[in-house]
Amino acid sequence: MRPGTLLRLGLAGTRTDTMRVVLTALSTALAALAVLTAANVVAIGQLTLHGAGSDQWAEQYSNALLREPGLRPGVVITLLLLTVPVFALAGQCARLGAPARDRRLAAFRLAGATPAQTVAVAAAETGVASLAGSLGGLAVYLAGHELLDRRDAEGRLPLPTDVFPHTWFVAVAVLAIPALAALAAAVVMRRVTVGPFGVVRRVRRTRGPGPWPGVFIVLGLLAFAAVGSASPLRVHLGYHIPVWFVPTMLLVGVACAGFGVVIGTGWIAYATGRLLHRRARRPSTVLAAARLVADPWSGSRTLAVLLICVLFGGGTAAVRAWIAAGAEVQRALDAIENPGSPTTSGLVDLFYLRTMDLIDAALLTAVALTAIAMLVVVAEGVVTRRREYASLVAAGVPRATLGRSMLWQALLPAVPAILVALVVGVALVRTIGGEVSAGGGTSRTCDAAGEHCRSTRHPKVVRVVPVPWAELSRDGGVAVLAVFATTGAGLLFLRRSTDLEEIRAT
Amino acid sequence: MLLGLLGGGPKHGYDLKHAYDRTLPRAKPLGFGQVYATLGRLERDGLVTQAGHDRAGGPDRTTFAITDAGRGELERWVATVEPPAPHVGGTLLAKVMVALMWPDAERAMAYLTAQRKAHTDRLRELTAAKTDPAATIGDVIAADYAISHLDADLVWLRTTLARVADLRSGVHE
Amino acid sequence: MTHILQARAVVRAYGTTPALRGVTLDITEGEILAITGPSGCGKSTLLHCLAGIMRPDSGEVAYRGTRIDTLSEAARSRLRRTEFGVLFQFGQLVAELTAAQNVALPLLLAGAGRREARTAALAWLERFGVADVADSRPGEMSGGQQQRCAMARALVTEPRLIFADEPTGALDTLAGEQVLGQLVRVAHEQHTTVVLVTHDARVAGYADREIVLRDGAVDASGLGIALPTGRHGR
Numbered sequence: 001m002r003p004g005t006l007l008r009l010g011l012a013g014t015r016t017d018t019m020r021v022v023l024t025a026l027s028t029a030l031a032a033l034a035v036l037t038a039a040n041v042v043a044i045g046q047l048t049l050h051g052a053g054s055d056q057w058a059e060q061y062s063n064a065l066l067r068e069p070g071l072r073p074g075v076v077i078t079l080l081l082l083t084v085p086v087f088a089l090a091g092q093c094a095r096l097g098a099p100a101r102d103r104r105l106a107a108f109r110l111a112g113a114t115p116a117q118t119v120a121v122a123a124a125e126t127g128v129a130s131l132a133g134s135l136g137g138l139a140v141y142l143a144g145h146e147l148l149d150r151r152d153a154e155g156r157l158p159l160p161t162d163v164f165p166h167t168w169f170v171a172v173a174v175l176a177i178p179a180l181a182a183l184a185a186a187v188v189m190r191r192v193t194v195g196p197f198g199v200v201r202r203v204r205r206t207r208g209p210g211p212w213p214g215v216f217i218v219l220g221l222l223a224f225a226a227v228g229s230a231s232p233l234r235v236h237l238g239y240h241i242p243v244w245f246v247p248t249m250l251l252v253g254v255a256c257a258g259f260g261v262v263i264g265t266g267w268i269a270y271a272t273g274r275l276l277h278r279r280a281r282r283p284s285t286v287l288a289a290a291r292l293v294a295d296p297w298s299g300s301r302t303l304a305v306l307l308i309c310v311l312f313g314g315g316t317a318a319v320r321a322w323i324a325a326g327a328e329v330q331r332a333l334d335a336i337e338n339p340g341s342p343t344t345s346g347l348v349d350l351f352y353l354r355t356m357d358l359i360d361a362a363l364l365t366a367v368a369l370t371a372i373a374m375l376v377v378v379a380e381g382v383v384t385r386r387r388e389y390a391s392l393v394a395a396g397v398p399r400a401t402l403g404r405s406m407l408w409q410a411l412l413p414a415v416p417a418i419l420v421a422l423v424v425g426v427a428l429v430r431t432i433g434g435e436v437s438a439g440g441g442t443s444r445t446c447d448a449a450g451e452h453c454r455s456t457r458h459p460k461v462v463r464v465v466p467v468p469w470a471e472l473s474r475d476g477g478v479a480v481l482a483v484f485a486t487t488g489a490g491l492l493f494l495r496r497s498t499d500l501e502e503i504r505a506t
Numbered sequence: 507m508l509l510g511l512l513g514g515g516p517k518h519g520y521d522l523k524h525a526y527d528r529t530l531p532r533a534k535p536l537g538f539g540q541v542y543a544t545l546g547r548l549e550r551d552g553l554v555t556q557a558g559h560d561r562a563g564g565p566d567r568t569t570f571a572i573t574d575a576g577r578g579e580l581e582r583w584v585a586t587v588e589p590p591a592p593h594v595g596g597t598l599l600a601k602v603m604v605a606l607m608w609p610d611a612e613r614a615m616a617y618l619t620a621q622r623k624a625h626t627d628r629l630r631e632l633t634a635a636k637t638d639p640a641a642t643i644g645d646v647i648a649a650d651y652a653i654s655h656l657d658a659d660l661v662w663l664r665t666t667l668a669r670v671a672d673l674r675s676g677v678h679e
Numbered sequence: 680m681t682h683i684l685q686a687r688a689v690v691r692a693y694g695t696t697p698a699l700r701g702v703t704l705d706i707t708e709g710e711i712l713a714i715t716g717p718s719g720c721g722k723s724t725l726l727h728c729l730a731g732i733m734r735p736d737s738g739e740v741a742y743r744g745t746r747i748d749t750l751s752e753a754a755r756s757r758l759r760r761t762e763f764g765v766l767f768q769f770g771q772l773v774a775e776l777t778a779a780q781n782v783a784l785p786l787l788l789a790g791a792g793r794r795e796a797r798t799a800a801l802a803w804l805e806r807f808g809v810a811d812v813a814d815s816r817p818g819e820m821s822g823g824q825q826q827r828c829a830m831a832r833a834l835v836t837e838p839r840l841i842f843a844d845e846p847t848g849a850l851d852t853l854a855g856e857q858v859l860g861q862l863v864r865v866a867h868e869q870h871t872t873v874v875l876v877t878h879d880a881r882v883a884g885y886a887d888r889e890i891v892l893r894d895g896a897v898d899a900s901g902l903g904i905a906l907p908t909g910r911h912g913r
Contacts, residue, residue: 283784395785398757626884630884656880
């Protein structure tokens, strides 16, 4: 099939399709922006994973995150991780208006296209939209680069506008994102066989999803535990731990736990559905339970991304608590050893805490993006079930009941999942170290002659890191609120979609 | 039927046959003998008269015209509803066509309405007979047969009327 | 003879397209009424207005003496749940619930307990001969079975009026016959009034009375068209 034809067929469509294309483009623009910014930060200078001397600090930046080479990888990783919810949004948008598009694809098949060709058409639509978005993101990035290049009073830059990443890297990023998006669309379509008579989704499994997620979560915890045991091992037993061990295990741990949480959403949805099924009395809960059991994966993709954000939120809350406890311990030690002198460690803590704040801000953005994706899911769910809902309304089922069932369907798996994600996030950090200590050990001080050595035991202050209940409940609360709000907003579609013109027979 | 054709004006026997064949192309073509025999019968009954002889070109071309009595008979025939039965066939067709040609649209409508009502009433009877718990399988099958044909008649009637209405509105507007 | 449902000069349009242009009719209690007519004549719209699913733009619809077109959506919804039963051509069963759960749904809405609702549902499914698919989902049943389950759902609350819009439209002759036969039988047993919309004369044959609509108004002749008066061209 010629590329021109592919393009025309891919972009054909109604207003919903246009909206889908626009949303895909917007989300890829955001992703491109994030990736380019990350690349920019990388370009500042050499990255080192462990503390380096202050000569490596990039002094021209006012923002400490950019100055310290030890922190820059964190910034880069955060930015890259922000692309995940963006891709999730793009993926969800690809499903918007899906029934109409499925019918179109079926018509293509009927006209003689092969299954591979139809998948190519679907992927082409995503590809083109994301290419446009990618280029848009590039434009915004370049514009920002120019416009935000202002030095403040000390001659410092707030953002790394004086360096550019390598040109080839930029080109690769801008082209790779749409390619990945198109590939993702093709992969998603793999589960869907487009026959000439319409789309047939693969038969839903009769058993629920298995316990794999639990396995992955445990693996993640183990990886983090390995990190946690690394330093004591090194200190006490003298093992030589290679430099790459800690960051790799951290990454592996996060990836495993994250993956576990993500695929756990399907299982959680199914399990809550089964539980509710037995005990449901009111029609709204009966409907919600049946839907959850029949299709546990609908909407769980966006829930998964939300959960990752919550996981990170839990983790950062724990880290924050850890740092705070560390500072306190240091202060306490200082107080014991040098009573009366002011502490100097406060400044550093403030700096770290500000980093945490920035990470929290990033997470909040991610949650907002995910909320938009969830809204799309809910709207699509309502629109697909139009006819069914309309005839239920005609039969006298109040719209309020239908709305309540949708809320139940969204909230019931979400709440336990969010709790689990919070717990896992905190647990990951705590396996590294549940307590902080400062001081301790012995030191030998000898006088100038080398005799009369005396070993003094330094006081050791130990504190158990408290569980940051306040932050955790705040994070959890925000997540639950996001789910509630987006479902509620999606319900606004309900009234319009159940308008009875949907069920006119002739 | 012949009366109906004559209702449009006096004709020769020859013309009558051709008019008949033209109007009912799928029916058995009428033989000349049949035409004259029927005409003879109609004349004997006082429904047609000979209106004149025309010797121009060829054999005896008697023109026949319809009498008042004939007209009355014709009206009566059209006004009688054809009892709906499986083998209504040609008679129904003829009646409907005549009704459509009828100058008085109101009367035509009245006939058609009545005919349709007769059909639907019979259909209702047959359906009731079919769903009667005491009906045997034979009853059901027979009823089905009749119902199918009645349904066919009704569909044809509706389509014909729509067709004619289209045609007429095309002609007049 | 009581008139259980009455309509007076009901007018309804969709945007600028008129669907009903002043329909007046009376429905006697216990009768089976067929509303027929060519496609686009407004039959379904009339049904929706009569059942309180839609509000007419003007005119009145009265159920047992009280006007229902002036009621709120909630009140009409309750009416549809308790006193009316509705049956459509397709798409009315919830795909994720089993047949028994679908049929039990109106009872649950009315506040019945789960067990009683299920017992009642099973009884009705039995009555329509589909008790064997009680625990299957609609996707696992044939069209005829689905329609019979839908009928069970419509009748489970023992309504006084049933509104059916082309209930056999998607079924073959025999399945359709079964559905209609059972509907009529149960209607007679329960003394339920049935308003049946169809374009098929055979379906109309199951009714006691027929009203023909043409272009949104009642057509007394039943012919569906009007022959224009005036001299014909032949």
